[in-house]
Every structure is written in C-alpha cells, then in structure tokens.
Amino acid sequence: MSPRLRRRVFLVAAGAVAALLLWGLSGLPAFGDYAGTYGTVLNRVAVDERHATNVVAAVTFDYRGVDTMGEEFILFAAVVGVAILLRAQRDEAEEPPDEDADDRRAPGTSDAVRVLGLALLGPIVLYGIYVVAHGHLSPGGGFQGGVVLATGALLVFLSGEYVTLRRVGPETLLDLAESAGAGGYVAVGLLGLATGAAFLANVLPLGQPGTLLSSGMIPLINLAVGLEVAGGLVLLLYEFLDQTLVMRRQGYDI
C-alpha cells in the first residue's frame, strides 16, 4: 500500500472513530460534574480507615493492593523481557570494549555536565528516598520515587563514564534490589495471611495520620515498590547502554 493511500484510508477511519468516540463521550457527565460513588466514599473514609492522608496511595497499595502487585510484576516481567531480547547474540563479541581505540572513543563529557551531574546526584537520591518514604502522606510513592532514584544512575552515566557507573552499581546488586522489591511486596501480603486475615490485609498498627510511621503496611509496600522500580529501571538502562557498546564494537553508525 502506498503511503498516500495508507494515509487516506487512515483519515477516513480516524474520522469515523472520532465521531464515535465523541458521541460516546458526550454521554458522560459533563466535565467537572463528577458523580462517581467510589471516589466520593473513599475520600470520606480512607483517612479514617487507613490513616493515610494520600488517598491515592491508600487506593493503590491497600484497597486495590492485589492489582498493584500485578502491576509491579508487569514491570518485573518487562525488565526480564528486555534483558532476554537484548541478551548477547551468538555472533556478537563478548569481550569488554576497547574504549581507548580512536574510532570507538565515546564523545567526551563537558566539564559543566560533569560537575552539575555529580553535584545533583546527592540531592536527587535524597529526594528519591523522600518521595518513596512519604508516599502515604503526600503525592509520591514507590513508583515515582523509584524513578527519581533511577535518574541518579543516569546522572552518573552522564557525568562520568559508563564503566564508573557499572562499578558503583553492580548488576548483581540491582538484580537483588529488583527481586527483593518484587518478593517484598508478596512477603508483606503474606503478613496478612500469617495473622489470620486476608492476603494484603493491612494488619500492622495504623499510627497517627500524617506522621511518617502511619498507615500500617502502605509505607512497607512503598519501600518494596521503590526498590523494585529503581533496580528495574537501572537494569533497563544498562541493557540499552550495553547495546550501544555492542553496536559501537560491531561498527554500526550510531
């Protein structure tokens, strides 16, 4: 099919889909006239029931905690999937790259990027830990904080060399963090079963709302998710950066 014909066919179909979607969406309550029951009820009762001032976190990690466990394992499976897809192929050289060869040298990092990157590393890691730890109180949580933590690794990569990054964040440690995060979520869930309640039931003391040690198991789950996300994302980063090295070795134009 020629690009032109393809575009025309698409435009006709898109027009039909747009009309159908707009027709359907116009039947929804008008924007701002929210009338959902669950949201209203949860906003009323979540702080009382779970002592979590962030109702979104209470929903994500408690009321529908089993769903979020599945979501966490989606991420786990994706990281494994990427590792399998990008594993060293039979015909690819496995020896470490000769980074000093003239034709393979990566472009140098400017001093400004180097200094700024290293200066930002500490605050970023601290901020990531803060976002993970306060997930049940204010906006944030394990997923968001984990991503912030993973950007710390990106900063090391940007401001130094890839080899340095591999040394400060060895893969076995990251594998461990990722698996401990994924397994930790299940372990926290089993805590409920162990005390005779349901799987993932919030059985720990709930504490004073608005304080760091409150909301029972939600901070623990946030911690597990934070570990999993940070470890998983840095592993993803490694897989893709490894590919750059492989392709540079094989003489691809990148």
Next chain:
Amino acid sequence: MSLLPYAVAVWLFLVGLYGIVTSKNLIHAVTCLSVVQSSTYVLLLAIGYRRGGTAPIFLDVPVGTPAVDPVVAALALTDVVVGATVAALLLALAVQAHKRHGTLDPDEFRSLRG
C-alpha cells in the same frame, strides 16, 4: 466547553495513531504510541475531575473538602507504568530489528511484507 477535555483525549489518541500509521522510523512509532497512551491519562483524569475539587491528599486540608476522584488517579498511575514497560519492550525490539535489517524504517523490512 464541557466536552473540551474529552475532545483533547480523542485528539491525542488519533494524532498518535496518525503518527504510527505514517511513521518512517520505529523509534518515532514508539514515541507516537506514548502519545496515544497519554490520551488515556487525560480521559481518566477528566472523568474524575470535580469542579473546584482539590487533590485527594488530606494532609493540609480536612477530610470532607471536595476532592477529585482518587480511583482514576490510581488507575492513571497503573497506566503510566504499563506505558513505560511497553515502550521499553518495543524499543528493545527496535534495537534488534535495526541489527537484523540495518534500518528502522518499517517499510524497508522485506521479510514483513505481505
């Protein structure tokens, strides 16, 4: 006016699809898929919006203050995570496709021609 946020979602969905259909580069196609997915964030959050409502965080404001729906916000979080994983997997496939075919243009993949 009250239809505008929904129209934005429809527009993002279709403009992303248009990008995928006419894409000449797999990386570009993956980015376009992210645009398609962002339409679902807009739709979810638009459905949960309450006029004048605050965020469903009751740290500074007392319980009972009108707030937007926390359920759709939690769903949007799931949506973002799934979007990121899908993008990672597709980009990995794009890397391997480039190694095998030496190109990222979907029209150039001879073995996929129907």
